[in-house]
Amino acid sequence: MPPNLLISGGHILDPSQGIDRVADLLITKGKITWLGDKGTAPSQSDLTTIDATGLVVCPGFVDLHCHLREPGFEDKETIATGTKAAAKGGFTTVCCMPNTNPPLDTQTSTDYVKKTAEIEGTVQVLPIGCITKGRQGKELTEMSELAKVGVIGFSDDGDTVASSRIMSLAMDYSHALGLPIIDHCEDKELSDGGFMNDGWVSARLGLKGIPKAAEEIVVARDLALAQLTGVRLHVAHVSTEGSVELIRRAKEKGIAVTAEVTPHHLTLTEERIMDSQPKKHNQLAYDTNAKVNPPLRTKEDIAALIKGLKDGTIDAIATDHAPHTSVDKMCEFGLAAFGISGLETALACLMGLVHSRQLDLKTLISKLTFEPARVISTRYGELGTLKPGCRADVTLFDPNKEWVVDSHDFASKGKNTPFDGCHFKGRVIVTLVAGKIVYRADS
Ligand code: DOR
16 A cells, blocks of 8 residues: 555535535545645655546445355355455445354354454445344344444344334334334335335236235334434435335424435336346346346336435445345346345446436436435544545545446345446546555556
């Protein structure tokens, strides 16, 4: 790592400090030390310079929700490959979900993830602990023990805690520990056996649908429980207009709730399952790469999700990177695994919203940096900012660079993307973690 690194002439966009201008950024020994007008940095001996002309320079992206699959599902992803994919996507911190095998419901498995990430990880990994043992929804984990090994919150992601009594107890403990509950909202009784959004497309394809109410029932219940317990509730992968409205009203009432939305729920509708996109790599007629939970919804939901981002109802964009093997996906629709490999396409597909003027660049970067960082306790360091003194986690991207997605080029083992073959405009060029270049695009 060069002791002094100057990132020169880039468009610095740091919503945490309200900075949006062409400037220089100086990094010394892994920390941001200075930010100011181009060509005016204090002189340094032994200086390396990156010319960032034409690039956006922003805090490294913070992903509140990804699946790194290790331990237990290393055929889908490992901490090494998942964090490489993160770096390629401009993410410098990723929070990993505990639906591994064994799950992250003990200090031992959680510590394994932390230690492996320290040795093999390319970016910072912050684990999320299970709410219940084995994610069975029956018995709480030793939440305070998990907090001691550094989980950033609790979730049974993939499953909902069906019992309101157990969820309310979990919220009491989580509140006492100062950590959020990260909530997978799905009434499994209602969604059970469903594969996609319940609507005209599911009717036409003859595939069992998952009604929007399956999500909204649990969002409503858990907002009520959050009000009761005072816990910080973070709603994961919001997908419906109704959920956005519930969260908006809860925020107005002063309930401590935050929420995230994924790039795919912001850009794809249920029609995508019928495979209207370019065919690549043996995609099936009903594209299992678009099978995800919660399912892709409708254009009205997308409009509500974007509105929610803009008015502050939705705080963060999180990938829900869910890598699977080709065996998991190259099968009939009903049998295929739910999930999208999302780390490496996130920025580019979101830049589509910017180029089409549905979202401004500042809001987008805020939702990828400083706002998700606020969901994570500052005991893990100040993230999502270029403030002097902070660790130099920095992403440089070209907002206008055109490219075509080819999943074979992914660093992730998960090639399961509905964006294969898509033409995108916007590409990560350099990612720095603690001042070290962890990814640099081929020129
Ligand atoms: O599509 C999904 N895949 N949704 C989830 O909630 C879990 C995830 C996975 O682990 O594959």
